[in-house]
Amino acid sequence: MNDLHQFMFTRRPLETLLVVSAIIFVAGLYTIMTRKNAVSILMGVELVLNAANINFVAFATFVPRAGLHGSVFVLFVIVLAAAEAAVALAIIIGIYQNFGRVDVDQADVMKG
Amino acid sequence: MSSGEIVVNLLFYVFAIVAIGGAVAVAASQNIVRSAFSLLAVLFSAAAFYAFMRADFVFAAQVLIYVGGILVLIIFAIMLTHRITDVQVSNESSHGPASMFACLCVLFSLVVVIATYKWTRSERPVDVTVPGTKATVSLGMLQADAQYAADRGTGVPRDGMLIDGRGWLVVRAPDLPAGVVAARFHVEGGTPVKEKESATKAWTWKTQPLRGADHADVVFDERRGVGREARLELTGLPAGRYRWGVSLVSEKSDVKPTEIARFGAAGAGEASDFRVEAGLSRPIGMALMGPYLLPFEVVSVLLLAALIGAAFLARKEVKEQR
Numbered sequence: 001m002n003d004l005h006q007f008m009f010t011r012r013p014l015e016t017l018l019v020v021s022a023i024i025f026v027a028g029l030y031t032i033m034t035r036k037n038a039v040s041i042l043m044g045v046e047l048v049l050n051a052a053n054i055n056f057v058a059f060a061t062f063v064p065r066a067g068l069h070g071s072v073f074v075l076f077v078i079v080l081a082a083a084e085a086a087v088a089l090a091i092i093i094g095i096y097q098n099f100g101r102v103d104v105d106q107a108d109v110m111k112g
Numbered sequence: 113m114s115s116g117e118i119v120v121n122l123l124f125y126v127f128a129i130v131a132i133g134g135a136v137a138v139a140a141s142q143n144i145v146r147s148a149f150s151l152l153a154v155l156f157s158a159a160a161f162y163a164f165m166r167a168d169f170v171f172a173a174q175v176l177i178y179v180g181g182i183l184v185l186i187i188f189a190i191m192l193t194h195r196i197t198d199v200q201v202s203n204e205s206s207h208g209p210a211s212m213f214a215c216l217c218v219l220f221s222l223v224v225v226i227a228t229y230k231w232t233r234s235e236r237p238v239d240v241t242v243p244g245t246k247a248t249v250s251l252g253m254l255q256a257d258a259q260y261a262a263d264r265g266t267g268v269p270r271d272g273m274l275i276d277g278r279g280w281l282v283v284r285a286p287d288l289p290a291g292v293v294a295a296r297f298h299v300e301g302g303t304p305v306k307e308k309e310s311a312t313k314a315w316t317w318k319t320q321p322l323r324g325a326d327h328a329d330v331v332f333d334e335r336r337g338v339g340r341e342a343r344l345e346l347t348g349l350p351a352g353r354y355r356w357g358v359s360l361v362s363e364k365s366d367v368k369p370t371e372i373a374r375f376g377a378a379g380a381g382e383a384s385d386f387r388v389e390a391g392l393s394r395p396i397g398m399a400l401m402g403p404y405l406l407p408f409e410v411v412s413v414l415l416l417a418a419l420i421g422a423a424f425l426a427r428k429e430v431k432e433q434r
Binding site: 009030054082091 | 117120121124125128131132135136138139144147148151154155158161162164165166167169170173174177178181182185186188189190192193206207208211212214215216218219222223226227231392395396399400404407411414415418419421422423425426
């Protein structure tokens with residue numbers, strides 16, 4: 001029973017949250033590395049940003065004297081993610097209008 | 113383990129499984145629309161984690177901006193760039209095994225670091241000298257932004273913040289003077305009163321009921337590796353400023369309790385030891401209008417730039433067709 005407590009969220013909240021966010025981060029990394037579709041790559045970026053956000057709030061909540069800085073920084077990250085998604089999707093739609101596809105290995109006009 | 117703790121653990125693991133499953137589905141699904149809806153599950157689970165951490169404002173921002181804004185934008189982009197017919201197999205991947213190996217290496221190193229590093233707890237013990245022995249007193253809390261009054265030589269945590277009025281006071285001692293059986297906790301709450309004559313704020317302190325009485329006696333328990341510990345859970349304190357005190361109670365009723373931490377020990381009688389916030393929204397608003405004002409304004413300019421840029425990129429070229 002004592003060993004089970006090691007993995008309880010209420011007993012070790014910081015570690016459990018960090019492990020979950022690490023798995024989300026790695027899934028996002030895998031998505032970015034393997035996908036050809038530009039929208040899928042954007043989804044991978046969102047996964048990575050979310051994993052970072054969970055870490056920020058977890059550290060702000062469970063580390064002594066961390067204060068509010070983590071929680072405030074998460075708000076900036078969310079705003080930047082929104083701006084990034086808007087611009088990236090506009091670019092993706094531009095690529096679609098020019099090439100008829102959104103695969104990132106197709107748009108190689110600027111390749112030297 | 114109490115029933116509430118079991119429910120919290122169960123709910124957390126349900127959301128953790130949904131988050132991990134959703135993330136894996138985003139990475140592995142052959143159908144891009146299915147990927148997008150798995151992303152929805154991950155974003156909602158992340159919002160649930162913020163709720164578990166009592167970060168209510170971040171929770172609301174996550175649901176509004178991520179789920180309501182970014183995800184809808186992504187689904188719109190999928191619908192605009194794919195015909196309904198080729199949505200079925202629309203999500204090819206390449207370099208699968210090599211990427212999988214690299215990602216598993218990253219995950220392994222992350223988990224090893226997380227599991228082996230000794231993360232500090234949110235209890236912040238402060239050494240307080242008790243006559244005849246040495247005990248530590250700490251105010252445990254979430255979102256601790258406290259500065260130690262130890263800096264001023266008084267040894268009591270000062271100006272901490274309790275979100276939701278929940279936290280705990282702990283007295284820990286490796287050894288205690290003979291005859292000491294319990295710790296007596298006092299908590300006082302104060303409300304600012306405006307004085308007409310003086311510009312300084314005066315405080316009226318009111319004893320807070322602890323377990324229905326004006327003070328609470330907690331008997332010391334034996335804890336492995338710690339020594340003896342007396343812990344008082346604080347719940348349901350209304351928002352405001354508070355100060356607290358602890359004394360050691362002897363088993364003989366004629367012995368006066370030994371004071372180890374005093375009300376307003378930070379110095380002036382008006383200073384508070386900690387404050388209770390009803391939620392995270394007010395502190396975050398104060399932070400955004402205070403130390404984070406410049407980044408806040410810069411981000412608003414950046415949002416405007418992104419808006420103009422996105423509209424410019426996505427507009428239709430009409431002059432070439434003449």
